[in-house]
Amino acid sequence: MAHDRAGGQRNGRRQRLSVALRGRLRVLRIFGRLRLRRFVGQASQMRERRGNCGNSRKRGGKRAMNRNFTRNQLLALDISQEKNVAVSASAGTGKTTVLVERIFRLLEAKRTSVDRLLVVTFTKLAAAEMKERLKESLSERLSEPFFAEQAQKLEMADISTLHAFCADALRSYFYVLGLEPNFSVAEDSVAQELKNDAFDRVAESELNAEDEVYLRLVEMLGKKSEQTSFKQTVFRLYDFFVCRPDFDGWFEEKRKYYFAEGEGNPFLSALDDELKKGAFAFESAAETLAREAFECNAAAAAQYAQTLASCARLPDGEGFFSHLKRLSEAEFPVFSKKVKAELEAFPDLLFRLDKLTNRLKRFVWTQTEKFGGESAEALLARCRKNVVYIDKLSELLKKLDREFFRLKREKNLLDYNDLEHLTLTLLDDEQARRELCGRYDMIFVDEFQDVNRVQNAIVEKLRRENNLFLVGDIKQSIYGFRQCEPRIFAEKTERFKATGEGNVVYMNDNFRSHAAILDFVNTVFSGVMTYEFGTADYAADGMFCGEGDESIDGVCPVILNCVTEEKAAPKKAEGLFNVRRAEIRDDVCRAQARLVAAHIKEIAGKLTSSGRRIGYGDIVVLMRSLTNRARVFCDVLSGCGIPVAASLKNDVLGKEIKDLLNFLRVLDNPLNDIPFAGALLGWFGGLDARELAVVAEKTNPDYLVKRTEEYCAKFKDGLSDKLARFNELRVKYGFLAKCVKADRLVAQLAYSTGYDMFVSGLPNGRVRRTVLNRFVRRAENSDGMLCDFLSYFDKSGAVGESGAAEGGNAVRIMSMHAAKGLEFPVVVLPCLEADFVVENPAVSAGGELGITLDYYDFDKKEIFPDVAHAANCLVNRRKQTEEELRLLYVALTRAKNHLFVVGAGKEYLFRNDAFRPTAATNSFSWIMDAVTRKFGSQDFHGTRRLGGIELNAVAKEAVPSVSENIAEELDGKKDIAWEDFVYPYAKATTLGTKVAASGLDKMNSPVFSNDFSSDLFSPVLEYAGGATRTELGTAYHRLLEKSDFAHSDAESVRHTLESCVTDGLIEERVARELDLKKITACLNNPELKALTADGKIYHELPFLATASFKELGLNASTEQTILQGVADMLILKENGAVVVDFKFTKRPDMLEKNYALQLKAYGLAVNKILGLSVETYVLSIDDNKLIKIV
The missing domain is CATH 1.10.10 (Arc Repressor Mutant, subunit A)
Structure with missing residues (x-):
């Protein structure tokens, strides 16, 4: 595939070489002008910024050489051995510090030049941090010529993301692959549009060819034979396809699995492997209960448990179907009266034995339901009928890849996958590979657990003998959805150990978290995460060590809460239902949110043992995804008076985009009634639903645009004025839409009409304004007129973000993925009982078993289970579950001082003897299984503190409801007619919490709000x-x-x-x-010169001040607001201050009248901030008049 991308365009290689060399020399000359003095200044500033950092092991203090490194860190820093090194660095163990220190020691001891090193990572932020830390280390040795030289070379050093390295290599050797050296990297939205276009072209070709296999694939995989659903399936497979360095070779190998005979077939082996693991877990649990029963002198119960164990026992040497038959024929024992009598004194044992029996029966039924009645031969014969469709999918993926690449090349674009594959192809060229490999004495790769197969192949081709230094942590590999494979790192470390090819170092000394938090993490993962499940042997290689002791005064470092709910019997409703007392459905999620809010209120403002006060900004709520549950938390916390900062996923268009998009559709086609009605009801029209109904009732034409024109001709009232203004706006911008491209039109509509100010004034205005800006930027990608942009927008979709506005001292709600690499004093992990989102796709792709799909009977129009697809889904589901385990590890290890964990479910209070980590459906089950095994289920009721862990069983009903007090206040109060109710603070709803000084005069105008004055649109x-x-x-x-x-x-x-x-x-x-x-x-101007003669002048000075509406001259209210503005000129004198505002207007004679409140606000702000008496003036630029505003 990568070779196809190169396309055989290597002609002219030698002729282009001189061009490449000249370009590189020019770059060298430009960078060579960097002055050492500038470098020293930057390094000095960094030291000042870092001088007060808390943990000297992380960033503060002198260079790392003067620190006391741990034994394992010193092993990672040992440069005396000429060997490859793989460092497995657990969370908070200082991996970046070690990586940078090893680089410095290479420079120091071996006089390696910094431009002879390749250091790659996966984010620009991480690359910038490494370069910055190395710059700081070098700055301390600038008196030595060698280090001064390295400081100059640092800006040119290859310390970057892997994709940046690939792009640089391709630009340097563009002539090898026939590329243009000035290619650009495609933005995601542009790449998605081109991929859509490529698919449509391929699909059209297949349809024109009337390929029966293709048509059947669409019928099998599309919803109601729709092309759109089929496209999404192909795109998902394409994401897998581009992460294979040799897709064709891999595909041919996995295709052979369909033709393997008997029980040794890889698909059947995978199914049997999972079946045996599940059965063995039940067998072990039953034997454990048998021993416990025997110790309690309950012989009958022990015999019962032994019989149960034999039902789950599967002998070695048999295959999948033999094991299925054994399970289906197992005769389960019956709970006799004797067994129950023996266990009356041991209710916990009786309960566990009963639960285990029911779970084993359910396990057997689930396993035998799909394939229990068919032979291996019949099932394998059926799944082989799918090979023709698998082949067609492979062909489609390759056609899509070629067409997609061609469209990108037409625009001189490459995407990130192209960068990787083309670099891999480049490294197949012997000369290019020899030059690139010879350029680097040492290769450092950070976050190696996040590489995919293509990226690993690039590293393998670049490396020489014993020049590889890998840093990563398999336990933090959480990007499987991007095709990252943690097993690559695991295979590498195992190979280093087995062959002596390299050293493997495990760093587990944590410098981040309190010791109790580390103990809790060890408790959870030591019994769950293994090499077979999680790809890391936690008990052997990942156990934390640490002595952190900074905690919050009076607060246990780890608090684990299990919210329980008693299912009450339904009650018959009697009497009338009072809607005013009806509560919002109080589900478990909302109860957890209230519990979290109460805890945040409790700890906010408390001191840590080091004397630092905990603020809202120190607290983060980490959630699996920012969807509905995150919105509930945002609402509840905000309702409790807790400031919240969140960026919540929003798959629907918000008002800020709907209004603008509707108006754009009106400009494109005024006869489209649906967006026309939306535009009228939005900001541009200003109508409400009643007014729109009046227009419909009193006019007759077919189209709404004609109805508005007819209404304006018939009636002269407030409604006709609104419609006239709307139509005037529509005509003016409709003309502009025919003259300019979409990017300019959208920008004019958003920013020249005042729409952006309206958006800023909506709830969460800051976030909405950001979404609006993003929408405007998307218009720049369409490169066409309005109709092209609307088509582009409809194709690429609209996904934005919404949420509470960001703030400095606010509780942050983040996804677990977003928190990776960060640390927080207080971490809250709620809703851990939420089930994992398990994919059951119609087509499955996996590195182990290839591409599979269920069998579709076209005659019966039915889907039948397929052993290949069942096995593939089973393996992929296991991988997803492993990733969820690693994601939980990432979340738990973000906390420094305090960890607050919340889940729900009464069943988790009791030990599950047959619990299998691989079969977990949520994260809370892993935590609770570890806790109940360590402390015993009988102890986990109410509140109990064990060392640094506090265990709480909280009834949902015991969590106080926000609305309880409201209901109490309603009791005894006289009901009034709602239609007669007048809101006593209606005036206050028209006033903003923040006002701009430049808008005060308009706010005080009687025509303010939806007044589309002619001046507003005159520039159009x-x-x-x-x-x-x-x-x-x-x-x-x-x-x-x-x-x-x-x-x-x-x-x-x-x-x-x-x-x-x-x-x-x-x-x-x-x-x-x-x-x-x-x-x-x-x-x-002589008057202005007199004002500035003896004062200090400041230009464009922004300010924020609090003032009452009465002080601003808006009304008599004493309610406070925030006044914001920018003063054009501030002149500070010994005895006062002068504010001068510049105006360029057609009506200089109206300046004093039109801008009196604005200048008064400027003076008020300066007076409040500086405490000086203030004079205010307006300078009219048109006629050079300086007017004093009193």
Whole structure:
């Protein structure tokens, strides 16, 4: 596949070589100009920033050489042996510190040049951090010539992401593969659009060919034979396809599995392996209960348990179907009265024995249900009928890849997968590979647990003998959905151990978390995570060591909560239902959210043992995914007065995009009634549902646009005024839509109409504004007119984010994935009882068993289970479960001082003897199984503290409800008619919590709100003639800001303008229309010169201040708001201050009237912040008049 991408375009290789060399020499000359003085200054600033860091082992203090490294860290730092090294670094053990220190020791001891090292990782942030730390280390030895030279070379060193390295290699050797050296990396949205286009072309070709196999595939895998569902299936397979370095070879190997005979077939072996593991777990549990019963002198119960164990016993040497037959024919014992009588004194043992019996029966039924009645020959013969469809899928993937690559090359684009595969192809060229390998003395790879097969192949081809240093942690491999394979790292370490090819070092000394948190993590994972399940032997190689002791005063370091719920019998409803007292459904998730809120309230403000106070910003709530449960937590915590910061996934369009998109669709086609009605009901129309109904009732035309025009012609009222303004806006921007591309149109609509300010004023305005900005940026990717953009948007889909606005001192709600690599003083892990999202796809792809699908009978239109597909799904499901285990490890190890874990389910309070970690359906089961095994289920009731762990069993009903007090207040109060109710604070709902000084005069105007004045849209049609008046005004402001009042001659003004144009502050087309005489006149205004003569001048000074609405002149309310603004010019004098605001307007005579409140607000803010008396002025740029505002 990678060779196909190169496309045999190697002609002209030698002719292009000189071009490549000239380009590289030019880059070297540019970077060579970096001055050492600048480097020293940056390093000094870093030391100042890091001087007060808390943990010296992580970042603070002197260079790592002066630290006391642990024994295992020193093993990782040992450069005396010429061997490869693989470092397995558990969470919080200082892996980045060790990696950077080893680099420095290579420079120091072996005088290796920094540009002879290749250091790759998987995020730009991690690469930047490594380079920054190395820069700090080098800065301490700059007096030595060698280290001074390394400091200069550092900016050019290959310390980057793997993809950045690949891109650089391809640009250097573009002539080998026939690439253009100036290729760009495609943005995700652009790549997705091209992939959609490629699929459509391939699908059209297949349909035109009337390929029966293809048509049957669509029928099998598409919903109701729809192409869209089939496309998503192919795309999911394509994500797997591009992560195979040799897909064809891999596919041919796995295809042979379909033709293997008998019980030795790999599919049957995989099914049998899982069957035996499950049966063995039941057998072991039953034997354990038999021993316990024997110790209690309950012979009958012991015999019962032994019989139960024999039912689950499967002998070696038999295959899948033989084992299925044994289980189906097993005769289960019956609970006799004698057994029950013996165990009356041991209710816990009786309960566990009964539970184990029921679970074993359910296990047997589940295993025998699918394949129990058929022979191996019949099932294998059936699954071989799918081979023709598997072959077709492979063919489709390769066609899609070729067409997708061709479309990208037409635009001179590559995506990340192309970078990897083309680099792999490049390394097949002997000369290129020899030069690239010879460039590096040592290769460092960080986060090696996150590589896929292609990335690993690149590293293997780049490495030489004994020059590889790998750092990672299999326990933190959580990106399987990106085809990352932790087993690659495991295979590497096993090979190093077995062959002596390299050293393997395990770093488990944790410098992050409290010792009790580490003990809790060890308790959970030592009995669950193994090499067979989780790809890491936790008990042997991953047990934490640590002596962290910083805790929160009066708070147990680890609190584990199990919320239980008693299922009450349904009650018959009697009487009337009072909707005002009805509570929102109080589900378990909301109860957990209230429990968390109460705990956050309890610990916020408390001191740690080091004297640091815990704030809301120190607390993070980690959740598996930011969907409905996260929204519940956001609502509950906010309702309890706790500030929350969250970015919640939002798969539907928010109001900020709906309104704008509806109006864009109206501009594209005014006869489309659905978006037209949406636009009228949104911000651009300003109508409500009642007004829209009036329009429909009093007009007759077929189309809504005609109805609005007819209404305006018939009636003259407030509604007709709104419709007239809307149609005027539609006509003006409709004309613009025909003249300019979509990116300019969308930007004008979003930012020139005031729509962005409206969005900012909505709830969570900051987040909504970000979503709006993202939407505007997406328009830039369409590179076409409005219809092209709408088509592009519909194809690529709309997924944004919404949530509570970010804040510094707020509780953060994050996904577990987003928290990887971070640490927090307090971590809350709620809703761990939520079931894993298990995929059961129609087509499954796995590295072990290939591509499989269920058998579809086209005559009966039925789906039958397929042994190949069942085995593949079983293996993949096990991998998903392993990843969930590793994700839990990541979440638990983020906490430094305090860990608060919450789950729900009364059944978890009791020990599950047949519990299998591989069969877990949620994370809470792993935690509770470890806890009940260690402390005993009989102890886990109420509250119990064991060392640094507090165990709480909390009844859901015992968690206080927010609405209980409200219900009490309603009792005894007289009901009133809701239709007569008048909200007593209606006026306050029209006032913002933050106001802009520049908008005060408009807010005080009687026509404020949905007033679309002609001035607002006057710039729209001025593009043909030149700069708009708004653009000119902004340019004049910028020129005055940058001008030196001490040098106010015409030549100085001209020079300032040229600098503004060069720096991109003023567009050249706008600069050509500026009248420099106006600026020169303003700078020489005698009144202004008098004001600035004896004062210090500040330009464009932003401010925030609190003020009452009464002080701002809006109304008589004393309620406080936040005043925000930017003062054009502030002049500080000995006896006071002066504020000057620049205005460029057609009506200079109206300045004092139109901007009185704005200037008053400026003066009020300066007075409140600086405590000085203030004078305010307006400088009219048009006529050079300085007007005092009283």
